[in-house]
Amino acid sequence: MRVFSFGLFFINTFEEDSMIQFQNQHITIFQSALYMTTTAIIQTKKAVIMTDPTWLPKEIETIKHHVDEMIGDRQLYIIYTHSDFDHIIGAGAFPEAKVIATRTLHHNLNKEEVLQEIEAFDQKYYLKRNYKPIYPSADIIVSQDAQTLQLGEVTLTFYLAPGHTKDSLFTVIEPYGIFLAGDYLSDVEFPFVFSSYKDYVETIRTAERILEDHLIRVLVPGHGTATQNEDEIISRLYFSKYYLKELSRNNDSLIDVLRNKYTFFDGMKSIHFDNISLARR
Numbered sequence: 051m052r053v054f055s056f057g058l059f060f061i062n063t064f065e066e067d068s069m070i071q072f073q074n075q076h077i078t079i080f081q082s083a084l085y086m087t088t089t090a091i092i093q094t095k096k097a098v099i100m101t102d103p104t105w106l107p108k109e110i111e112t113i114k115h116h117v118d119e120m121i122g123d124r125q126l127y128i129i130y131t132h133s134d135f136d137h138i139i140g141a142g143a144f145p146e147a148k149v150i151a152t153r154t155l156h157h158n159l160n161k162e163e164v165l166q167e168i169e170a171f172d173q174k175y176y177l178k179r180n181y182k183p184i185y186p187s188a189d190i191i192v193s194q195d196a197q198t199l200q201l202g203e204v205t206l207t208f209y210l211a212p213g214h215t216k217d218s219l220f221t222v223i224e225p226y227g228i229f230l231a232g233d234y235l236s237d238v239e240f241p242f243v244f245s246s247y248k249d250y251v252e253t254i255r256t257a258e259r260i261l262e263d264h265l266i267r268v269l270v271p272g273h274g275t276a277t278q279n280e281d282e283i284i285s286r287l288y289f290s291k292y293y294l295k296e297l298s299r300n301n302d303s304l305i306d307v308l309r310n311k312y313t314f315f316d317g318m319k320s321i322h323f324d325n326i327s328l329a330r331r
C-alpha cells in the first residue's frame with residue numbers, strides 16, 4: 051500500500067503543480083484549462099480565503115484536495131466575484147465555507163437559470179461531478195463600497211463593481227496588497243460589458259481609486275495572468291479606460307487594436323459587437 055499511496059500523492063502533486071499559475075507565501079493561484087479562469091487561495095493565520103473555485107470536475111477536486119491539506123483548524127471563506135455560472139460552478143463542493151458576495155448576487159432572481167447553465171455545460175461535455183452544483187448563499191453580504199471584514203491579521207476591503215455583471219465585487223486584502231478583481235483588468239480579455247456600460251466606466255474609476263488608496267502588490271484577474279508588475283497593472287487599467295472611451299466614439303479601427311492585442315480575440319469578438327450596441331444605448 052505504501053507504493054500505492056506514494057503513487058496517489060505523486061498524482062495529486064502533479065495535477066496540483068500543473069494547475070498552479072502563481073504562488074508566494076500568502077497566495078496560490080490555480081488556473082483552469084478553460085478560459086484561463088483563476089481560483090486564488092490566500093492563507094492567513096486565522097482563515098483561508100478562496101475565490102471562485104472552478105471549472106472542470108478534476109480541477110475542483112484538485113483545488114479541494116489542496117485546501118483540505120493546508121487548512122488545519124482554520125475557517126474557509128469563499129468570495130464569489132460574480133454570479134456568471136463558470137464562477138459559481140464549484141460552490142457545491144465546499145459546503146463548509148463561509149460565503150462572501152454582494153447583496154445583488156445573494157438576491158439574484160435568476161438563480162435557477164444560472165444552475166441550468168451549469169447543467170447544460172455538464173450535459174454538453176459529458177461531465178460528472180462528485181458534488182451537486184448549488185447557487186451560493188452569502189453569509190457575509192457586501193452592500194456598500196469600502197465595507198471591511200477583519201479576519202485576524204488581515205483586513206478585507208470590498209468595493210461594488212457592477213458593469214461586467216450587476217453583482218460583481220472587488221476585494222483588497224491587506225497587508226498583503228492583494229487585489230481580487232473578478233472579471234476586470236484581465237490580460238486575455240478586453241472589457242466584457244454584460245450589464246451596463248455606464249456602471250462599467252464607474253467601476254474602472256473605482257479600480258483606479260483602489261490603486262491610489264491601497265498599496266497593491268498583486269493583481270488577480272478572474273481570467274488570465276496575475277501580475278505583481280506595477281506598470282502592467284496601470285497599463286491594464288488604462289487599456290480598459292481607452293477601450294470604453296473608443297467604444298462610445300464608435301472607433302472602427304478598435305477591432306484591429308483588439309485583434310493585435312488579444313491572442314483569443316476571434317473566439318470572443320461577438321462580445322465586442324455586443325459591447326458596441328450596449329455603449330450606443
Ligand SMILES: [Zn+2]
Binds near residue numbers: 134233273
Ligand atoms: Zn468569467
